[in-house]
Amino acid sequence: MKKILLSTLALLLILLLGCSKYEVQYEGAYDDNAGIDVKTNSKDHQIIYVESGKLYAIDPTLSDVRPYANLPAGIVYASINYEHDKIAYKTATGNITIIDTAGTQLSTIASTSNVTLFDWHPNNQTVYYMSGYVLKFHGPTVKTASINFGGFFPTQSDNKFLGITIREDGTYVCMIQYLASTYQRNILVSSLSGNVTQYRLGNISNEVKWFRSALNSNYVYFGGIENNKLTSFQSPVGIEYRDASLNNTYFIAPSPDGLYEIKAFDTELLVNIKNETYRKKVLGTKITALDW
Amino acid sequence: MKIRFTLFTFCLILQINNVAGQVPGYLGKRLFVNAYATAMPALKLPTASNGGLGRNYGEAENRFDISTRFGGQIGYVTSRKNALTFSGEFFKTGLIYNAVTPSLTPTAGFNAYDNHYLFYNLNGITADIGYQVYSLSRGALAPMGRYFSYHLSYTILNGSVVDKRTELYDDNMKTHAKFGINPKYGTASIGLEWGLNSIFADRFLVNVAFNTNLSLGAMSQGSFSYESSPSDFDDDYIASNQANFNKKVAERMLYHALFSLKIGIGLLP
Numbered sequence: 001m002k003k004i005l006l007s008t009l010a011l012l013l014i015l016l017l018g019c020s021k022y023e024v025q026y027e028g029a030y031d032d033n034a035g036i037d038v039k040t041n042s043k044d045h046q047i048i049y050v051e052s053g054k055l056y057a058i059d060p061t062l063s064d065v066r067p068y069a070n071l072p073a074g075i076v077y078a079s080i081n082y083e084h085d086k087i088a089y090k091t092a093t094g095n096i097t098i099i100d101t102a103g104t105q106l107s108t109i110a111s112t113s114n115v116t117l118f119d120w121h122p123n124n125q126t127v128y129y130m131s132g133y134v135l136k137f138h139g140p141t142v143k144t145a146s147i148n149f150g151g152f153f154p155t156q157s158d159n160k161f162l163g164i165t166i167r168e169d170g171t172y173v174c175m176i177q178y179l180a181s182t183y184q185r186n187i188l189v190s191s192l193s194g195n196v197t198q199y200r201l202g203n204i205s206n207e208v209k210w211f212r213s214a215l216n217s218n219y220v221y222f223g224g225i226e227n228n229k230l231t232s233f234q235s236p237v238g239i240e241y242r243d244a245s246l247n248n249t250y251f252i253a254p255s256p257d258g259l260y261e262i263k264a265f266d267t268e269l270l271v272n273i274k275n276e277t278y279r280k281k282v283l284g285t286k287i288t289a290l291d292w
Numbered sequence: 293m294k295i296r297f298t299l300f301t302f303c304l305i306l307q308i309n310n311v312a313g314q315v316p317g318y319l320g321k322r323l324f325v326n327a328y329a330t331a332m333p334a335l336k337l338p339t340a341s342n343g344g345l346g347r348n349y350g351e352a353e354n355r356f357d358i359s360t361r362f363g364g365q366i367g368y369v370t371s372r373k374n375a376l377t378f379s380g381e382f383f384k385t386g387l388i389y390n391a392v393t394p395s396l397t398p399t400a401g402f403n404a405y406d407n408h409y410l411f412y413n414l415n416g417i418t419a420d421i422g423y424q425v426y427s428l429s430r431g432a433l434a435p436m437g438r439y440f441s442y443h444l445s446y447t448i449l450n451g452s453v454v455d456k457r458t459e460l461y462d463d464n465m466k467t468h469a470k471f472g473i474n475p476k477y478g479t480a481s482i483g484l485e486w487g488l489n490s491i492f493a494d495r496f497l498v499n500v501a502f503n504t505n506l507s508l509g510a511m512s513q514g515s516f517s518y519e520s521s522p523s524d525f526d527d528d529y530i531a532s533n534q535a536n537f538n539k540k541v542a543e544r545m546l547y548h549a550l551f552s553l554k555i556g557i558g559l560l561p
Contacts, residue, residue, distance in 0.1 A: 008557060010329075010555045014329040014330075014331045014358065014360055014555070020341040020343065020357070021341055022340060022341045022342050022386070022411070022413065022454050022455070023341075023342070024454070024455050025349070025350040025351055025352070025455055025457075026350065026409075026455050026456060026457035027455065027456045027457060027458065028454070028455060028456070029452070029453060029454050029455070029456075030410075030453040030456045031453075032453070032470050032471050032472070032473065033470075034467075035393070035467065035468055035469055035470035035471065061394055061529065063530075
């Protein structure tokens with residue numbers, strides 16, 4: 001009986017010791033429903049991509065995808081301006097169409113059905129595009145270096161512009177291709193006065209698939225050359241080949257401030273800071289356009 | 293003489309059969325019920341009231357406190373030396389966790405985060421099945437005497453934030469993003485118990501035991517030597533917060549029930 005009594009007392013003691021209350025030190029109890037749901041109140045949808053012929057916008061946390069359901073099927077190319085309020089897109093055979101980020105059509109650019117290179121000028125209003133190897137503009141007039149591109153093609157066989165980006169001061173970085181027994185590719189960097197510095201890339205077997213630059217345009221990304229190796233160009237540093245592990249990266253775009261980059265790696269979208277992945281989203285298929 | 297010897301041997305065999313066929317249980321009572329508490333000093337992680345001699349939340353200093361569990365057990369003697377037990381337990385404990393959310397400031401850069409230093413209370417409910425083996429060599433007879441038992445249990449823990457200190461990236465923001473954490477976590481455990489049951493007045497039972505439980509969820513989480521930080525964000529921040537929360541809860545569960553002393557009082561109805 002004594003053992004029962006002692007055990008009962010021990011049980012009561014444990015109960016008392018184990019039931020003391022927590023004393024609040026800071027903000028006290030919190031219910032997570034009081035927080036803001038980032039997925040529904042996300043920041044701007046600053047990034048766009050084209051997957052299976054459809055245009056999508058996504059926020060930098062890669063958590064909230066906004067499909068543009070009212071647009072025609074078969075979109076191949078797309079570009080968003082640096083202010084993230086206008087998008088230019090194009091189907092394989094259609095003209096370049098400009099919409100706002102709500103999806104409302106603003107205008108189309110006539111006679112651009114054959115264009116494959118277009119992007120937004122840093123003024124956020126003007127679209128520039130390559131028609132053959134003539135640089136054209138749609139929107140408010142912008143200051144650019146006046147260049148006769150013809151002089152940069154020593155042969156007249158398979159001349160092609162592979163990529164171009166215009167910088168805020170009106171200078172530009174572009175890549176050209178020509179055939180001189182083998183395909184040659186050069187990077188041209190212009191000054192405002194029209195002087196051009198050429199960087200010869202030599203014989204490169206693969207196509208350049210994309211060309212993207214940050215708003216300050218000191219850093220230009222392009223790829224699709226040398227077995228899809230991700231490549232960047234920084235004026236005046238020159239060509240820089242990135243880590244070989246990024247070989248399967250087939251699109252990359254810097255954020256307007258140039259601090260971050262989004263890239264498409266196989267069927268994944270990745271947001272990176274200095275090559276470190278911060279966000280990842282798995283897609284169904286490989287994309288055909290990417291911009292930030 | 294030969295007939296007498298044969299008769300004696302036959303009677304002996306009958307007696308042995310009779311002993312082996314004795315009804316299991318204490319005086320034939322096979323069922324036993326037991327209310328118990330377990331206790332162990334909190335040496336590494338805080339209790340629900342933020343006590344303990346290890347890590348404590350906020351400015352609190354170390355103070356002696358115990359990690360407890362309370363439960364009820366029903367047992368059924370299956371043979372002279374074995375019994376099957378079913379138990380239900382509940383407990384409460386503390387958890388320190390750092391959550392990170394992206395800043396909601398529109399002009400913030402992409403690596404702008406709000407940091408949240410949190411203290412959770414975790415409420416746990418456990419269902420347990422045990423198999424007791426009594427030591428007949430020491431005069432035991434289930435459910436009386438020294439025993440050793442194997443346990444398999446499953447625990448569901450549910451957390452709530454009882455204190456929080458948020459450091460906003462931008463102090464002008466009056467709010468922050470949701471942590472997005474589902475505070476429920478379930479884990480199986482395996483356990484061993486060494487105990488002694490004493491019976492009084494042919495009806496009352498006193499149980500004293502030492503037990504150890506190993507949370508399988510904690511084992512599957514690997515190392516606990518980490519702190520949540522934005523560099524963990526190989527996926528979206530909610531998934532990272534959730535994964536790190538689960539790790540911390542698994543760790544807390546492991547240390548809460550790793551070793552404990554048990555005292556129970558019960559009845560043989």
